[in-house]
Amino acid sequence: MRNIVARLCMSEDGIVERPEQWLSDPQPALGELVTGAGTVLLGRKTFERYAGTLTGLEHTRNLVIGSRPVVARPGTEMLLGDTRRVLAALKSVPGDDLHVIGSLSLVRSLLRWRLIDEVSLLIHPIAAGRGMLLDRRPLRLISMCARDGGVLEANYRVRYAATAVPSTALVSAGRWGGTRSRDRVASTARPAVRTHA
Template sequence: MRAIIANLCMSEDGIVDRPERWLPAPALGGVIDELAAGTNTVLLGRRTYEQYAGSVAGLRSVRKLVLASTPVAYQPHSEVLKGDPRRVLAALKQVPGPDLHVIGSLSLIRSLLRWRLLDDVTLQIHPVRAGQGTALDRRSFKLISLCAGLSGTLEAGYKVHYAATGALSSVESAGRWGGTRRTATVPSTPRTAIRAHA
């Protein structure tokens, strides 16, 4: 089964929307190129598709699957997904092939989290304060990797863990680079120990 992986930039104060507001314009195209590097197929929401698909080199040659409820201008290697997006994406995950990477598209990422279809998240964290904007709810993320990038950036990789009941405890405090400290309230059932017999 293929995975759906979100790739986002984030400011050091946790803002993940509208990076064009808090990243220098010349650098933004390169950042999107980095987020798309090594991917064969990307998932894009309508706004991200219209804003970047035709202008960013890293998105021109990859297969682009677009979720849009209104018509969009065609770009090469693009397909608009038809039908109920939750069912379509759940079916796409079952089709053998390369992982599906979501580039930007915060609304789409939130929907994927709500539908429990998102598997991994990669955040490229920039040493810039956005000041205001939208933060991503990271309570269900488990940090699995953290490495230093160029120009003071950090790349944080997360695995998404969905609670069995869908209810998580309240966040006690947020970590500087996007981690959180909390106490899980997911009930667990006791397991019978497995014994090996000679």
């Protein structure tokens, strides 16, 4: 089974939207997202914005996801049908990992559908100021390395929340390995430090 890996550029203040608006020369940074990818997943808007200029896309298999057709280019295929089912089926086929380049809307949908396995961020030492953020709460850092120009590459594994459990079930492990049930947890606030006279 193959993984789906989201690869995004991010500013130091957490913005992952439209790096061409906050990077002075976005092409090398965007080209690095494609490096090493055999199959690239792109949303329609991202494909139309970068297909002609992004270095490396001409050497990959490009799968474009969208409801409207795109201008055909060599190595490009349009995925039709129910996106969630098509990508779930693609994951189950043996082969190289699938890399989602940019395409923030697609990344958010894939996270909601629990289809993304890893997220790779190229974090640039630039404050974008405004734009969309990526919710990093479900991400667990697995590696980080410094690159040229002060850029950090951070790789995360996605941790999906478990399904809900009834409120009377055991909900957490105690500090020393015991268990507690919800109805035995104190419901009133207590001071963190007690003072004794």
